[in-house]
Amino acid sequence: MSADNLQYTSLDEIxxxxxxxxxxxxxxxxxxxxxxxxxxxxxxxxxxENITAIEDALLADLGKQRQESTVAEIGPIVTGSLHAAENLEEWAKPEKPKVEAWRSSWDTTIHHVPKGTVLLISPWNYPVILTFLGLIGAIAAGCPTVLKPSECTPATAAIIAELVPKYLDPKAYAVVNGAVEETKALLDLQWGHIFFTGSTRIGRLVAAAAARYTTPVTLELGGKSPVIVSPDYDLELAAKRILYGKVQNVGQLCVSPDYVLVPRAVSKDFQAALKKVYAEFFPLDPLHKDSPWGRIVNEANFKRVKNLIEETRGDIILGGKSDDNLRVALTVVAGVKLDDPLMEEEIFGPILPIVEVEDVHEAIQIVADRPYPLVVYTFTNSNDVKEEVFSKTNSGTVVLNDTQIQLAVYEMPFGGHGGSGYGAYMGKDSYDIFTHRRGYINVPTEFEPFYAFRYLPYTEQSYKVMTAAARVDIPSE
Structure with a gap:
């Protein structure tokens, strides 16, 4: 199915x-x-119940291998839904905060209430998981939701539109398909919360639209997620885990390793390790007719990725070629400088630049000087290096000695920081972002004698009593 024949939702239907x-x-x-x-x-x-059909749609849209589709897109929704169902009662319990003794009879409570109807706009690169992970939180929080899948993955958008009303309450959970006009129509409406995953450029437009109604927003964006390789780490294992993260969805992943910073002294050894792992990952050339290597989502992105390869001033040591089926071989580029075209914006494709640095300290400084990425990857066995990364850089997440696997850890929040977005979800955090913590107190009538000094007319005595809190002793340092 192409974007041209995906059934768009009319503006009246919206x-x-x-x-x-x-x-x-x-x-x-x-x-x-x-x-x-x-x-x-x-x-x-x-x-x-629809694993094969969803795999078929992802294969049609992205050439995504079935194992990758179910492991990365379908399985986490099953486990995430079950986790939320199992923990829902505990998450929804009212909180009883500890209060000062003089207010202990007020029944101070924090209730978790749904924010309202939710608009969830998802991207094309992981069109299943990035649609339904957010929906898990919205359902758990009690928020009806309108889903807007990407028109760039029409087969997946079509099956989402087909399945949702069959399984979920159609009065509470609906799908709108379309492109710019339909998305704009949705953003012109007032929502209880907007959850957007996509590019920084579009994220700014979503945030601006939400600001008209002071609507809370979660923006899951991206950025150039760096990899720091310390000489103390096993270079071949680092190469293997870095390339694993890069090959996922042909590099079209917001937490894909974007570039590698490696000390000059071990750069040649690291490049040799990459070549060895590359040969293991691809017994067939990625562009061989029988290779299961996936493709770039559309012609525009294909041209963008090809142009990056053509424009780089680095040395292509692996890959570099493409074919007429929108496939670009996994490409490793050595000798990349910080002013290279590959270092300007998020690559979002199967290109891995290698930037040589003097040492790990210089690598950390380079990361610190750039916009906050979604994740900083670091390969090291050194506690000193780990602490320096933590103390001198900032990012949505820090991952030591692996790539991409943080997406499996639903017990901690996943989200960006600064230019890579704001707001976080996964597990209970998905519930929390769609929930308003509504405070409640019940002040007893019998408390009235204690209010004697708050009423007009004020006197010297009332002033002394009511301002006592401002005059408490402050501990010495």
Whole structure:
């Protein structure tokens, strides 16, 4: 299926869908924990019962291998949905914060309430998991949701539109398909929360649209996620794990290793290790007709990636070629300088630049001087190097001695920082971003005698009593 024949949602339908999900929210139907749990289990069933069909769609759109599709896109939705269903009651428990003794009778409570209807805009590179991971949190929080898949992956967008109303409550969870016009129509509406995954450029537009209604936003963007290789680490193992992260979805992944900083003294050995691992990963040339190597999503991105290879001033030591099927071989470029075209923006494709530095300290300084990435990868056995990375750089996440695997750790938040986005999700954090912590107190009538000094007219005595908190003793340092 091409983007030209994907059935787009009409603007009238968008308005009707918006009215329906808002009416469902106002009715209170999604607030019941049993309702939310049922929808979460249905989402897990939707994934599990349609594995082959979803794999087929991802294969059609991206040439993605079936194992990668199910491991990286389908499996995490099943496990994530089940995890949320199992923990929902605990997550939703009202909090009873500890208060000062004089307010102990006020029944101070923090309730978790849904923010409202959610707009979830997902990208083309991981069109299943990056649609439904956010939805898990929205369902758990009790928020009806409109999903807007990417038109760049039409087969996947079509199957999402087909399956969602079959498994989930169609009055609460709906799919809008379309491109710029349809997305703009959605952003013109008022939402309880907007969750966007995609480029920084579009993220800014989404944030600006949300600002019209002071709508809270989660922006999951990207950036140039660096890899620092310390000489103390096993270079061949580092090469293997770095290339593993780079080959996922043909490098079209927001946490893909974007460039490698390696000390000059071990650069040649590291390059040799990359060549050895490359040969192991590709017994067939990536562009061989029988190779399962995936492709770039569309012609525009294909040309962009090809141009990067043509424009680099580095030395291509592996790959560098492409074919007429939108495939670009995994390409490793050595001798890349900081002003090279490959270092300007996020690569988002199968190109790995190698930047030589004097030592690890220079590598850390380079990372520190650049915009905050989504993740900093570091390969080292040294606690000193680890501490220097932590103390001198900033990023959404830090990963030691592996790449991409942080996406499997749903017990910690995943998200960007600064230019790589804001807001974080995964596991309970997915529930939290769609939940408003609503404070509640009940002040007893019997408390009135203690209020004697707060009322007009003020006196010297009332001033002394009511301002006592400002005059407490401050501990000496």
């Amino acid at each position: 308005r009707d869908i918006y009215a329906d999900v808002n009416e469902t929210f106002k009715s209170g139907a999604t607030r019941s924990l049993s309702y939310r749990r049922h929808q979460l289990l249905q989402l897990a069933r939707m994934m599990q």
